[in-house]
Amino acid sequence: MDLPQGTLDLLILKAIALERQHGWAISERIEQISNNALKVNQGSLYPALHRLERRGWIKADWDVSDNNRRAKYYQLTKKGQKQLEEQTGAWRSLSAAINLLLDHS
Amino acid sequence: MFTDLYFRLRALVRRQAVERELGDELRFHLDHQIEKYVAAGMTPADAARRARIEFGGVDQVTEACRDARGVSLVDTLLQDLRYGGRMLRRSPMFSCIAIATIALATAAIATVTSLADTLMWRHLRAADAATLVSVSATRGRPTEGVVSYPDYASFRDRATTVSGLAAHYSTAPLFVAVGATAKEVNGAVVSANYFPLLGLQPVLGRFFHADEDRVPDRDRVAVLGYDFWRTWFAADPSAVGSALTVNGVPFTIVGVAPANPVALTPLPVNVYIPTMMLRVGYRWCKDSLASDCNTLGMVGRLAGGRSVAEAAAEFAAIMPERWRHAPVGENRGVAVRQPRGMSEDDEEPRLVATLGAVAILLLVVCCANLGGLLSAQSASRQDEFAIRVSLGAGPLRIARQVITESLLLALAGGAGGLVLSRVFIGALSRMFFSMDDEGHPLVYDFSPSMPILLATLAAALAAGLLFSAVPAMTAVRRSSLRPLATRSTSARWAASRGLLAVQAAVAVALVATAALLASSARLVLTGRNYDASHVALMRLRPRLVQYTPERAQRFQREVVERLRAVPSVESVSLVGVGSILGGGTAKATRPGWPKEQEMTVRYNEIGPAYFATVRTPLLEGREFTDGDTLQAAPVAVVNETLASRLEPDGRRLGAVIVINGTPRQVVGIVADAAIISRTQAAQPWAYIPFWQNAGAIDSRIAVRTSGDPAALLPELAREVHPIDPAVPIADTITLPVQIAGLTRPVRVAALFIGYAAALAMLLTAIGLYGALAFAVSRRTKEIGIRLALGAGRGRLVASIVREGLGVVLAGAAVGVVLAIFASRLVASLLYGSAGSDWLFYAAAAAAVGVAGLGASLMPARRAAGVEPIVALRQE
Numbered sequence: 010m011d012l013p014q015g016t017l018d019l020l021i022l023k024a025i026a027l028e029r030q031h032g033w034a035i036s037e038r039i040e041q042i043s044n045n046a047l048k049v050n051q052g053s054l055y056p057a058l059h060r061l062e063r064r065g066w067i068k069a070d071w072d073v074s075d076n077n078r079r080a081k082y083y084q085l086t087k088k089g090q091k092q093l094e095e096q097t098g099a100w101r102s103l104s105a106a107i108n109l110l111l112d113h114s
Numbered sequence: 115m116f117t118d119l120y121f122r123l124r125a126l127v128r129r130q131a132v133e134r135e136l137g138d139e140l141r142f143h144l145d146h147q148i149e150k151y152v153a154a155g156m157t158p159a160d161a162a163r164r165a166r167i168e169f170g171g172v173d174q175v176t177e178a179c180r181d182a183r184g185v186s187l188v189d190t191l192l193q194d195l196r197y198g199g200r201m202l203r204r205s206p207m208f209s210c211i212a213i214a215t216i217a218l219a220t221a222a223i224a225t226v227t228s229l230a231d232t233l234m235w236r237h238l239r240a241a242d243a244a245t246l247v248s249v250s251a252t253r254g255r256p257t258e259g260v261v262s263y264p265d266y267a268s269f270r271d272r273a274t275t276v277s278g279l280a281a282h283y284s285t286a287p288l289f290v291a292v293g294a295t296a297k298e299v300n301g302a303v304v305s306a307n308y309f310p311l312l313g314l315q316p317v318l319g320r321f322f323h324a325d326e327d328r329v330p331d332r333d334r335v336a337v338l339g340y341d342f343w344r345t346w347f348a349a350d351p352s353a354v355g356s357a358l359t360v361n362g363v364p365f366t367i368v369g370v371a372p373a374n375p376v377a378l379t380p381l382p383v384n385v386y387i388p389t390m391m392l393r394v395g396y397r398w399c400k401d402s403l404a405s406d407c408n409t410l411g412m413v414g415r416l417a418g419g420r421s422v423a424e425a426a427a428e429f430a431a432i433m434p435e436r437w438r439h440a441p442v443g444e445n446r447g448v449a450v451r452q453p454r455g456m457s458e459d460d461e462e463p464r465l466v467a468t469l470g471a472v473a474i475l476l477l478v479v480c481c482a483n484l485g486g487l488l489s490a491q492s493a494s495r496q497d498e499f500a501i502r503v504s505l506g507a508g509p510l511r512i513a514r515q516v517i518t519e520s521l522l523l524a525l526a527g528g529a530g531g532l533v534l535s536r537v538f539i540g541a542l543s544r545m546f547f548s549m550d551d552e553g554h555p556l557v558y559d560f561s562p563s564m565p566i567l568l569a570t571l572a573a574a575l576a577a578g579l580l581f582s583a584v585p586a587m588t589a590v591r592r593s594s595l596r597p598l599a600t601r602s603t604s605a606r607w608a609a610s611r612g613l614l615a616v617q618a619a620v621a622v623a624l625v626a627t628a629a630l631l632a633s634s635a636r637l638v639l640t641g642r643n644y645d646a647s648h649v650a651l652m653r654l655r656p657r658l659v660q661y662t663p664e665r666a667q668r669f670q671r672e673v674v675e676r677l678r679a680v681p682s683v684e685s686v687s688l689v690g691v692g693s694i695l696g697g698g699t700a701k702a703t704r705p706g707w708p709k710e711q712e713m714t715v716r717y718n719e720i721g722p723a724y725f726a727t728v729r730t731p732l733l734e735g736r737e738f739t740d741g742d743t744l745q746a747a748p749v750a751v752v753n754e755t756l757a758s759r760l761e762p763d764g765r766r767l768g769a770v771i772v773i774n775g776t777p778r779q780v781v782g783i784v785a786d787a788a789i790i791s792r793t794q795a796a797q798p799w800a801y802i803p804f805w806q807n808a809g810a811i812d813s814r815i816a817v818r819t820s821g822d823p824a825a826l827l828p829e830l831a832r833e834v835h836p837i838d839p840a841v842p843i844a845d846t847i848t849l850p851v852q853i854a855g856l857t858r859p860v861r862v863a864a865l866f867i868g869y870a871a872a873l874a875m876l877l878t879a880i881g882l883y884g885a886l887a888f889a890v891s892r893r894t895k896e897i898g899i900r901l902a903l904g905a906g907r908g909r910l911v912a913s914i915v916r917e918g919l920g921v922v923l924a925g926a927a928v929g930v931v932l933a934i935f936a937s938r939l940v941a942s943l944l945y946g947s948a949g950s951d952w953l954f955y956a957a958a959a960a961a962v963g964v965a966g967l968g969a970s971l972m973p974a975r976r977a978a979g980v981e982p983i984v985a986l987r988q989e
Binding site: 031032033036037050051052053055056057059060063071074076078079080081 | 135138139140142143145146147149150168169170171174175178179181182183
């Protein structure tokens with residue numbers, strides 16, 4: 010299933026909310042948690058990461074990964090934390106409203 | 115916000131590191147994905163293939179990431195620049211013309227800005243110049259007033275908004291003698307606190323002690339100007355302590371001022387003496403230190419934290435009580451302002467504004483011209499643009515490319531203009547700003563400054579944007595067409611026709627104005643009713659060496675007699691007030707007229723043969739003679755304007771006129787002869803014999819010669835010197851040089867607008883040539899067909915010339931109207947009657963027309979030379 014417009018940012022923020030991750034792990038995590046229902050297109054993942062970094066919502070550091078290679082790890086900033094909360098709230102109320110609409114018959 | 119900025123900056127500055135990191139990151143992802151598939155049981159090759167397919171194009175992802183980082187703007191700009199540089203190198207002819215044109219036009223802008231900066235904007239070159247204020251009396255007239263010593267002292271002692279107030283008389287002509295050398299030089303009479311207030315340090319010795327400026331006429335101490343010390347004393351340190359004579363009074367040199375003192379006027383100061391010695395430096399008042407003798411300017415240093423406005427309010431409150439009741443023309447108010455620029459009147463700011471308008475107009479013409487050439491050029495690059503569009507460039511990107519190229523040209527031109535303007539300013543400075551109307555050297559600081567740089571940069575950028583506007587829009591419109599759309603050349607020629615007509619109009623207006631100004635600059639020398647050529651001048655100032663009037667009269671008579679005997683001298687005369695052709699003012703009335711009818715007239719005391727010397731026609735009666743002395747009956751000569759006001763009923767000769775209270779019989783009537791511009795009304799003039807003014811001491815001698823007046827100057831001085839070597843001889847210059855100094859604005863304007871006119875005319879010709887040549891080259895095929903069908907070559911030439919000339923003449927017609935308006939704008943700079951102005955308009959239109967004819971003949975002849983077969987074989 011492709012991602013609805015504008016939700017990738019939210020998913021990225023959520024994926025690194027607990028601990029810092031590198032790009033591959035973020036896409037893996039999104040797929041795993043959604044039981045492979047959501048597939049992240051790499052062509053949009055990396056531009057999105059760079060965009061979020063530029064906005065200051067996430068920050069990146071280079072570090073050594075599990076398999077002993079240099080990887081770029083992303084983690085949430087304070088600003089990103091706030092964004093995650095706001096966007097989560099917004100998404101919840103949106104999906105609740107849509108569910109209401111769809112369940113109504 | 116800041117992370118954003120940091121990101122963009124890092125992306126820019128550390129471009130390679132950022133690119134490498136991006137590559138590493140994407141590679142890491144791929145490798146991880148491959149490992150995952152291998153772990154799931156795929157062969158490494160399959161795993162790699164699968165991962166790559168999933169990932170999509172690495173290049174596209176990289177590009178999308180770059181976009182996300184927000185650096186693409188700069189990237190494309192750099193790309194545009196590289197591309198532009200390559201394109202400009204490929205058409206060097208066009209690039210050279212464009213850069214040269216912009217350089218010539220921006221040089222005009224930079225030159226005007228430099229003039230404005232020096233004359234109107236620049237702070238004094240002093241330490242902490244922003245806290246310096248100049249304080250002057252106002253007189254209800256634009257000219258600012260000097261004050262007397264007691265008035266200065268009262269301001270100085272009462273003002274609290276300034277931490278110090280210094281007095282200066284910086285244009286004191288001092289007759290200085292050191293050993294056997296004697297000469298009149300410009301000096302300054304300054305208060306003891308003058309140097310410390312301006313933050314100056316002596317290079318040698320010391321400045322004045324406060325005590326040396328306390329008792330009148332006691333402390334005869336002098337400070338030398340740096341250049342004076344170097345030329346008169348060969349920079350010898352032992353000058354300090356030695357003696358020099360100022361206006362016949364011995365002084366002791368106590369110090370030498372620095373090489374760059376704070377210049378309050380354009381006249382460099384050679385010798386400074388204290389204000390308590392003012393009676394030596396200023397001899398025109400009975401008591402130079404009395405309250406009725408206004409000689410001093412004031413400069414103050416604002417006290418900490420005080421503003422100019424506060425100082426202005428305080429000075430107005432503490433000004434001398436009698437100023438409040440003074441009539442217009444006397445000191446009756448006080449102005450406090452920051453000294454800015456060297457201009458002393460409002461004529462120069464007006465001139466600079468006019469020249470600024472001309473420079474901007476020139477820049478616009480230049481843009482119109484380049485816009486035309488560039489759109490012709492970009493039309494021939496149509497194929498290139500079409501290819502770039504088909505490779506994926508958007509129309510806006512193409513437009514941006516055109517604009518970037520133009521800006522590149524404009525900035526290169528601007529840099530050239532900046533360099534060129536230094537040459538122009540150097541020339542202007544040498545020609546017009548290096549000597550005053552009395553032959554004294556002037557020093558104006560025309561050094562480069564920030565405003566000049568900014569104005570030039572702004573002009574270059576504006577030019578770049580302006581002249582690329584049309585071609586950029588054309589490029590957008592064109593590239594949205596199918597690449598191989600048919601070419602329409604007639605439409606393009608129609609578009610550039612408008613631009614060319616505008617250029618021709620401006621060229622005609624500028625040429626006509628420049629010609630009017632140049633003719634005025636010449637007329638002012640050999641004007642109506644006077645002729646300045648062949649007149650040499652000399653100023654004799656026995657007052658500086660304490661001559662009595664009787665002795666002075668004897669001296670002046672002997673001078674006149676001796677000079678008359680010099681071979682090649684045609685006539686000799688002298689004036690007592692002001693300059694030759696100039697003078698002062700006097701009250702004139704008729705016996706029995708009520709007080710209200712009294713007139714203020716222009717006035718001078720003149721020697722015999724004055725009107726013969728300056729070639730002013732004597733209409734009735736006679737000139738003064740050697741016999742019109744104090745013992746003879748008082749007489750006067752009036753000019754036509756005054757005569758008609760005194761005696762409207764006709765009989766004018768023999769009438770009695772009261773000048774400054776003395777009744778005089780009118781013995782002669784002369785034509786109106788004064789240097790007045792078109793905006794000034796004819797003035798009434800009254801002349802009395804020099805010999806009949808009991809108080810006349812100093813004089814200006816005028817000598818008409820049959821030869822070169824400049825060559826005669828040394829001989830005149832040699833003749834006069836033996837009569838009394840102590841009498842200072844100054845201002846030995848020719849009358850044309852003096853008038854040129856007095857009419858600097860018209861000559862500056864004539865030269866500057868002449869430059870603009872020449873450039874505008876050249877541009878019009880180049881533009882016309884370019885547009886026609888382009889049209890012809892595009893129509894080679896059509897011309898070939900017409901020739902093949904039997905069209906005459908002569909008619910072909912005629913039709914193309916007609917096309918070009920038609921545009922120019924239409925523009926020229928508008929230009930004549932513009933010229934009429936322009937001549938009104940510069941009327942205050944024009945001399946002579948407006949009756950023959952139409953000749954200049956016609957000549958300007960003809961000149962631009964001829965240039966247009968030349969410019970269209972060349973492409974027309976090329977068209978006529980087209981071989982039908984060759985033309986048809988094209989394409």
